[in-house]
Amino acid sequence: xxxxxxxxxxxxxxxxxxxxxxxxxxxxxxxxxxxxxxxxxxxxxxxxxxxxxxxxxxxxxxxxxxxxxxxxxxxxxxxxxxxxxxxxxxxxxxxxxxxxxxxxxxxxxxxxxxxxxxxxxxxxxxxxxxxxxxxxxxxxxxxxxxxxxxxxxxxxxxxxxxxxxxxxxxxxxxxxxxxxxxxxxxxxxxxxxxxxxxxxxxxxxxxxxxxxxxxxxxxxxxxxxxxxxxxxxxxxxxxxxxxxxxxxxxxxxxxxxxxxxxxxxxxxxxxxxxxxxxxxxxxxxxxxxxxxxx
Amino acid sequence: xxxxxxxxxxxxxxxxxxxxxxxxxxxxxxxxxxxxxxxxxxxxxxxxxxxxxxxxxxxxxxxxxxxxxxxxxxxxxxxxxxxxxxxxxxxxxxxxxxxxxxxxxxxxxxxxxxxxxxxxxxxxxxxxxxxxx
Numbered sequence: 001x002x003x004x005x006x007x008x009x010x011x012x013x014x015x016x017x018x019x020x021x022x023x024x025x026x027x028x029x030x031x032x033x034x035x036x037x038x039x040x041x042x043x044x045x046x047x048x049x050x051x052x053x054x055x056x057x058x059x060x061x062x063x064x065x066x067x068x069x070x071x072x073x074x075x076x077x078x079x080x081x082x083x084x085x086x087x088x089x090x091x092x093x094x095x096x097x098x099x100x101x102x103x104x105x106x107x108x109x110x111x112x113x114x115x116x117x118x119x120x121x122x123x124x125x126x127x128x129x130x131x132x133x134x135x136x137x138x139x140x141x142x143x144x145x146x147x148x149x150x151x152x153x154x155x156x157x158x159x160x161x162x163x164x165x166x167x168x169x170x171x172x173x174x175x176x177x178x179x180x181x182x183x184x185x186x187x188x189x190x191x192x193x194x195x196x197x198x199x200x201x202x203x204x205x206x207x208x209x210x211x212x213x214x215x216x217x218x219x220x221x222x223x224x225x226x227x228x229x230x231x232x233x234x235x236x237x238x239x240x241x242x243x244x245x246x247x248x249x250x251x252x253x254x255x256x257x258x259x260x261x262x263x264x265x266x267x268x269x270x271x272x273x274x275x276x277x278x279x280x281x282x283x284x285x286x287x288x289x290x291x292x293x294x
Numbered sequence: 295x296x297x298x299x300x301x302x303x304x305x306x307x308x309x310x311x312x313x314x315x316x317x318x319x320x321x322x323x324x325x326x327x328x329x330x331x332x333x334x335x336x337x338x339x340x341x342x343x344x345x346x347x348x349x350x351x352x353x354x355x356x357x358x359x360x361x362x363x364x365x366x367x368x369x370x371x372x373x374x375x376x377x378x379x380x381x382x383x384x385x386x387x388x389x390x391x392x393x394x395x396x397x398x399x400x401x402x403x404x405x406x407x408x409x410x411x412x413x414x415x416x417x418x419x420x421x422x423x424x425x426x427x
Contacts, residue, residue: 081305
């Protein structure tokens with residue numbers, strides 16, 4: 001606005017000009033305050049986002065450190081036992097007991113095999129986790145893939161006096177996936193069902209197609225999982241209280257945590273229902289190949 | 295009477311090789327596979343020293359046992375050697391000791407890291423309780 005012209009002898013006019021300036025100044029200050037309020041609001045929002053991000057980063061770093069700690073423990077404890085076994089033999093503690101020497105060396109061999117299994121699993125886990133490395137995907141005929149896997153586990157079941165009953169209809173849906181990884185999933189779930197069953201129990205394995213999905217249900221009558229432990233079963237190295245100690249002797253690799261990663265990579269899902277001392281039902285589902293695609 | 299060592303670890307191979315070494319050097323041994331069993335055995339008969347694994351995959355681990363023992367007037371003087379599988383880095387140990395506690399404040403007499411050399415272990419035991427007789 002153009003400033004008003006005033007006669008030098010007209011104080012009222014000058015006062016008006018001053019009032020106008022004052023008004024303008026007041027308006028400018030109000031705008032400035034509004035702008036400052038805006039800036040404050042944005043900076044608070046940014047601060048909030050930053051601290052959220054920071055908390056997430058701290059959490060991830062902690063999880064990573066914990067993971068490293070647990071992996072170190074899982075690798076080092078068996079190595080220490082193997083080292084001890086070699087030492088007691090080399091140091092001559094068992095010079096008069098060849099039978100014991102042989103027994104311990106066999107146990108060392110089992111521990112080394114377990115370690116190899118664990119290392120392979122860790123590599124696979126990190127590949128799946130990062131999404132690096134190509135996974136070859138092919139069409140899988142589940143009806144042909146599953147029965148031989150179960151037959152292979154039948155002797156393990158019989159040793160423990162457990163019966164496996166399976167049912168796969170001829171029209172079982174085909175799925176896309178990596179055969180080796182999915183074998184791993186199916187074997188792990190069925191093997192767990194046998195391992196955590198009691199003598200004389202039945203393990204039922206049923207496959208079916210439903211709503212464009214391939215479903216595999218593995219049901220046992222075994223020791224079950226505690227309710228409060230269910231959310232933890234996919235955690236790396238987790239082992240339920242109820243599962244100890246006789247199930248521990250076997251080297252287990254990464255178990256369900258790896259299974260879950262593989263299923264996720266295949267766009268599938270896993271559901272576990274369990275009643276303590278009554279049994280566990282695991283249901284896997286994968287997108288089925290539609291008939292016209294076959 | 296021979297001095298008795300209680301070996302507490304959930305790894306049966308580790309326990310057995312420790313027994314071979316310690317018995318071979320004249321000590322008597324008893325074993326426990328988890329914290330609860332260890333505490334029960336300590337109360338049944340007080341051992342001369344305890345070899346205690348810090349991280350057992352059981353509900354009750356080495357930390358639990360050492361705290362239980364140290365808060366019991368009759369038991370609190372039993373020497374404890376804490377065995378760790380990973381290094382004693384206190385950052386790592388804090389995961390097991392709770393965030394406020396530190397490895398330095400652990401109520402144990404010594405730490406040893408796996409793998410354990412028999413001669414180092416025997417030296418440590420001798421320092422704390424003397425020879426087997």
